[in-house]
Amino acid sequence: MSGPFADLGRILMVGCGNMGGAMLRRWLDQGLDPAQVTVISPSGRAVPGGVAVINAYDPAAVGTVSTLLLAMKPQQLSAVHAAGLASVRAELLVSILAGVDSATLSSLWPGATVIRAMPNLPVAIGKGVVALHSPAEIDDRARRVAAWMQPLGLVEWIESEGLFDLVTALAGSGPSFTYRFIEALAAAGTALGLPSDQSARLATATVEGAGLLAAEAAETPAVLADQVASPGGSTRAGLNVLDNDAALVSLLTRTLQASENRNREMAAAARA
Template sequence: MGKVGFIGGGAMAEAIVAAITQGTVDREDIYVSDHKAKRCEELAEHYGIHTSVGADGFAGAVDVLVLAIKPQAAAKAMEEVKGRVRKDAIILSIVAGLTLSVLEKAFPEQPVVRVMPNTPLAVGAGMSAFACGTHADRQAAAVVQELLASAGRAVEVSEAAMDAVTGLSGSGPAYAFLMIDALADGGVAAGLKRPAAIELAAQTLLGAAKMVLETGRHPDVLRDQVTSPAGTTIAGVRVMEQRGVRGALIDAVLAATEKSKELGKK
């Protein structure tokens, strides 16, 4: 993969760094810039990578440049490095709302890729979606896929699908946290102690998700396997259907998608 540089040393950047240092990229080939010297020191000490205040020292040397700054700082950051980046360097942006067209205006010759990650990236279980720009060929897409998959899973989508990705996997962890909290409350109401109830709820959702991903079976099929006739599970599922849980989750994704579209127009 070569050398990878990050502009921005926040939580998402650190999550990717933590993942790729496990074997995807040599630590000697990872560079991070952050405007806080103390943050640079922390990252260098913890991961054994190159860090600096400012990207001048590595912008022209990296094969992949990851833009991991806040949206309001993106324009200034791109202006500072656009003339220094190699023509064949992949520009990977995880900046919320930063479109491919804006990226390609700043980097007209480079392959640019827009990414929507989510917060479980921080524990190596992220779900990222990426859209490729005009000059990003299959080789560039494969590099991005490998980089993102090191911290979870990654899928390629069209840029038009990015708002839907935001509404589903981008905002989705919040829906899952709410469900874990609610399930734990149910456990406490049924007599469990709070720590045990939270652990039971969280691991149950984790296990269910793992079964979907690893078996490739439709969620309905897996649900039927645990739903015995006149048993406990169907009693619980019946209540969830009566209370509109399914519809609420669908509407949550659609509402978040619409909000993403609104924010993208500003």
């Protein structure tokens, strides 16, 4: 096999819910051989086709693992480790757990190369973000992880682990905040008189188009905003509400701060 999935060897994926499932589906769409993966999923929730699923770790069923991918909740880390996974000697340990720091992961799986990955939900369509952090120098193993994540969307290395909780808030949680914005735009339209289904369609398509243009255009979002807002026109009247006392920036700063703080709390709980 060649491409982004070469050299990963056997992958053991722990948990395959909303986020892990989205990643796995995209990888399979992009050519990952389902026979390369085993999923541990006590919930019994279906995983993408052809991938072996087991309820609990069974060394005989799994065989030699090269890559261990942690995709359950941070709160499940110690239970997962205690339930036999401590004995897995993978060369690569990739964790998408919010908060949980690389020192905690290294202490649980000494000897493995630890990489933290923070994906977001649009990886399902190859338009996600995957932030990566390596506590050690970025070597060939780390580059292998980056290549593996490439089919999911934009891959960015975050040098300082101290910024990872903030990156998690901005990019990992960001789609959720954006969906709230779409809902709020639609709800505002409805409150002012539009039929709710029509307002929802208009809000979703507007955010889709604006996002795609922002991603493709040479201009910054600030310039694009000005291109919509004619001087003295109606958009400017609306922007004045968002910009007054930096209302939107202030709201989003508090939003990211709350998420970042919660990531820190989850990291502390995982260290305990």
